[in-house]
Amino acid sequence: MRIGVFDSGIGGLSVLKPLLEARFFDEVVYYGDTARVPYGVKDKETIVRFSLEALEFFEPFNLDMLIIACNTVSAYALRELRARTKMPIFGVIDAGVSAVSKTLQNKNDEILIIATQATIKSKRYQNLLEKLGFSHIKALSTGLFVPMVEEGIFEGKIVESAFEYYFSSLQSKPKALILGCTHFPLLAKSLQEYFGEDILLIHSGQALADQLERKFHLKRKNKKTKVSYYASSDIKKLKEKAKIWLKH
Numbered sequence: 454m455r456i457g458v459f460d461s462g463i464g465g466l467s468v469l470k471p472l473l474e475a476r477f478f479d480e481v482v483y484y485g486d487t488a489r490v491p492y493g494v495k496d497k498e499t500i501v502r503f504s505l506e507a508l509e510f511f512e513p514f515n516l517d518m519l520i521i522a523c524n525t526v527s528a529y530a531l532r533e534l535r536a537r538t539k540m541p542i543f544g545v546i547d548a549g550v551s552a553v554s555k556t557l558q559n560k561n562d563e564i565l566i567i568a569t570q571a572t573i574k575s576k577r578y579q580n581l582l583e584k585l586g587f588s589h590i591k592a593l594s595t596g597l598f599v600p601m602v603e604e605g606i607f608e609g610k611i612v613e614s615a616f617e618y619y620f621s622s623l624q625s626k627p628k629a630l631i632l633g634c635t636h637f638p639l640l641a642k643s644l645q646e647y648f649g650e651d652i653l654l655i656h657s658g659q660a661l662a663d664q665l666e667r668k669f670h671l672k673r674k675n676k677k678t679k680v681s682y683y684a685s686s687d688i689k690k691l692k693e694k695a696k697i698w699l700k701h
């Protein structure tokens with residue numbers, strides 16, 4: 454089985470990680486649109502156009518499935534992508550939401566979604582959660598976390614200041630925190646420390662790996678998954694980041 458993983462840049466490595474750890478697939482083709490990242494501050498038309506161009510990139514690879522690691526693309530372009538191909542396409546948002554609903558027993562539990570500006574604006578997470586009956590949903594666009602993580606800053610003073618900046622006005626402590634952006638799982642340890650051990654962190658990429666396992670009855674293979682990396686610019690940087698992110 455050969456699958457594709459698409460992201461706006463390097464962030465999708467956090468979704469690639471659980472997929473590689475699970476060893477479900479023979480081969481993964483990773484493509485990051487590093488020349489045009491970030492998508493999270495762009496408008497819907499641009500996000501859809503870039504995503505359709507990425508689909509063209511994947512065409513020669515004859516993939517069995519395409520995974521959209523980027524939350525922003527998952528929020529805006531799934532319908533348009535699916536309309537252009539017969540290949541199954543899975544985004545991270547549905548998986549993240551179903552992980553929340555499996556874990557939280559009480560529909561009144563407070564859920565905080567953190568994501569890019571575009572993802573929050575799309576209301577995709579919020580609407581899906583509301584449909585499931587959750588009534589206490591807060592959504593915060595925490596755009597500064599993206600460049601911070603790209604700089605390799607996962608903990609310490611800068612992270613603490615950014616947390617204060619975004620979270621100090623929260624009136625109550627959420628029960629669950631959705632990491633609605635590819636970069637945020639790298640802040641998981643710091644977020645857990647900030648909010649406390651009892652907050653439930655939802656990693657949509659991990660949730661997607663779990664969902665695919667259940668849906669396709671995937672079994673762990675004996676050999677490691679082969680990965681080929683592609684980027685629209687600076688492939689060297691992507692490969693260097695992969696060494697760090699896949700370990701983290």
Ligand code: DGL
Binds near residue numbers: 491523524
């Ligand atoms: N990959 C994006 C996401 O998960 C974050 C980076 C960007 O803004 O392109 O939303």
